[in-house]
Amino acid sequence: MRYKRMLEAGACYFFTVNLEDRTQKLLVENIELLRRVYLRVVKKHPxxxxxIVIMPDHLHAIWQLPESDSNYAMRWRLIKSGFSRGLPPTEFCNISRIAKGERGIWQRRYWEHKIRDEGDLDNHINYIHYNPVKHKYVSKVSDWSFSSFHRYVNNSKLLSNWECDNNLNDIYDE
Structure with a gap:
């Protein structure tokens, strides 16, 4: 049985995308490559x-798709493949991945959740911004560089000393 994804043009989605080897720190070690690839893809496919938050071994993002477009899968495929092509081939790759022309850097699947309403959106934004604290990379949200939290502070949507007061485990536990 094939997994069927929820596809709705113009919808808002929360995503989690993981590295295959969750002990690696490839995303933050290669943050400039990831930024270039991400920006190139969203410029061509808005x-x-x-x-968004970039963690060492995974990332979370909330995207609002264009009104006439539901193809987030193509965007993630381009981001993942572009990032992979920019890295030297040092990872272990099993026969199945080699046969499919895959590098073995990313998990094949990713998690997506269609945002239901404003409350759901707010909870997922909070989850994203609090994620570095949850994983104990920092003690304060403002100390993590690779997060849209700083954009929210610059746009006066959050205070620089914001700390989440919601029960974020209700969203999901990775």
Whole structure:
């Protein structure tokens, strides 16, 4: 049975995309490569990035898709493949991945969740911004560089000393 994704043009989605080897720190070690690839893809295939956080081994993002477009899968495929092509081939790759022309850097699947309403959106934005604290990379949200939190502060949507007061485990536990 094939997994069927929820596809709705113009919808807002929360995503989690993981490295295959969750012990690696490839995303923050190669943050400039990831930024270049991400910006190139969303310039050619626009989405509105509502919130994002880049962790060492995974990332979370909330995208608002264009009104006439539901193809987030193509965007993630381009981001993942572009990032992979920019790295030297040092990872272990099993026979199945080699046969499919895959590098083995990313998990094949990713998590997506269609945002239901404003409350759901707010909870997921909070989850994204609080994620570095949850994983104990920093003690304060403002100390993590690779997050849209700083854009929210610059746009006066959050205070620089913001700390989430919601029960974020209700969203999902990775």
């Amino acid at each position: 989405v509105k990035t509502i919130a």
